[in-house]
Amino acid sequence: MLPVKDQVWPPRELKPVMMQAAVHDAWWEGDANRLAAVYAGTTDGQRRNLRGRVASFFWGKEQPAREARTRIHVPVASDISEAASRLLFGEAPTWAADDQRTQDRLDLIIGSEHANGILLGAGEMQSALGGVYLRALIDKTAFDHATFTSHDVDQAVPEWRHGKLTAVTFWTVTRHEGQHVYRHLERHEPGVILHGLYRGTASNLGTRVRLVEDPATEHLALEVGTSGEIPTGIDQLTATYVPNKTPNRRFRTTPGLADHGRSDFYAAEGIFDAIDETYSSWMRDVRIGKGRIIVPQMYLEGTHPGDGVTFDEDREVFQGLEMLATGNEDSPFTSSQFEIRVQEHQETIRELTRAALRAAGLSPATFGDDAVPVNTTATEIKARKETSEGTREIKLGHWRPRLTEFARALLDLDRVHYGGAAPAGEVNVLFAREAQADPEALARTAGLLSTAQAASTETLVRTVNPGWDDEQVMAEVALIRADQGRDVADPTGWPL
Secondary structure, three states, rough: OOOOOOOOOOOOHHHHHHHHHHHHHHHOOOOOHHHHHHHHOOOOEEEOOHHHHHHHOHHHHOOOOOOOOOOOOOOHHHHHHHHHHHHOOOOOOOOEEEOOOHHHHHHHHOHHHHHHHHHHHHHHHHHOOEEEEEEEEOOOOOOOOOOEEEHHHHHHEEEEEEEEEEEEEEEEEEEEEOEEEEEEEEEOOEEEEEEEEEEOOOEOOOEEHHHHOOOOOOHHHHHHHHOEEOOOOOOOOOOEEEOOOOOOOOOOOOOOOOOOOOOOOOOOOOHHHHHHHHHHHHHHHHHHHHOOOEEOHHHHHOOOOOOOOOOOOOOOOOOOOOOOOOOOOOOOOOEEEOOHHHEEEHHHHHHHHHHHHHHHOOHHHHHOOOOOOOOOOHHHHHHHHHHHHHHHHHHHHHHHHHHHHHHHHHHHHHHHHOOOOOOOOOEEEEOOOOOOOOOHHHHHHHHHHHHHOOOOHHHHHHHHHOOOOOHHHHHHHHHHHOOOOOOOOOOOOOOO
């Protein structure tokens, strides 16, 4: 059930998860001001305990007074989460049902481009924050079928039993009104979805108010009535959690937290910080490496009284100076220019980037960073991708069973609330093969086999198209033989 009295929000027991998510979210967002705030100890206006290694981070050091901001962020973390998501959902999964009516409804609910976009975003969120929730929606004012969306791990209160999600409460801050904070809570239990609106403060949930008191939730009042409940009519839970990697080494011995997944950023925060420090040092070299001149005091320009004098270091043309002849023909200016250490910085960043990729379980070839060169032979490309493909299979081991179970729940929900077809037969989710052989290498192999007359037409077709099924192969064989002027009895079978 939903909370009935005021309490600390988020619940205290989730504080370690929230603090970790705040750090990883800052790296994922990639905003320099946000990173500085997190590592300086001010997250959402609240002080955090930053003793130990966090305080020594590059982003945790105090900016010197009267010094322009010189810290530069390199979005390696966000690039990693995008690459990880593309590995999973760069090519949309295929949803297969035994029954055609079920297939048609499945394509409408979860096989659309809209649904594919949700999954792509969910994969990125999963990589960055250690996991992601999928939740079913019942909104007859916006959709004529059941649908779903993703939800952040740092705005959810899960309940587990033996590693299985049994219930979850999602929350969303809908608005701020002075000191008051309005939160919409949506709780998923087997058989029911509950909605509640609460007016509290930044740290407390507050009291429950009517859904119509906030524009973001007033449409739900017609769906839930005075009870705040929407009976789902099905036994399955209408939400699921997909961990990124397991176990979560940081929380593995903490009851209630051990079932949370592990982020691709885990233990790589210091590497990201070092990359930013190195790149900022590189840009500092560029900045101070500009050609400069040292000028006499008399050439400096006065400012306001008490503010000292300045000299425009970027100025290229100077007016003629009226000055008394001294008999000294030497220039009163002294030039100065420092070396820019390009190679040293570049190699350091390259090695740090590789270290970050290893921590995330990604290959440089998959990451596609120009700073990590990739050889062009098919064999070496395949070898370079093996790490990423292994990581992909681990993640798909979490996605496949949960997506299959969730798809079945969506179909049942669609039947009860939208009049969809009753699900019949099995429902499966099929992911594309990530490892695709080099087409040029395959064609070269097929050409050699053909020249040596060491393979049949069928074998050659299978060699060039390793992902095809029997029907596709036979159809292609028939087309090849037809092009060669041979008679074909059946365009999808063997020629006579």
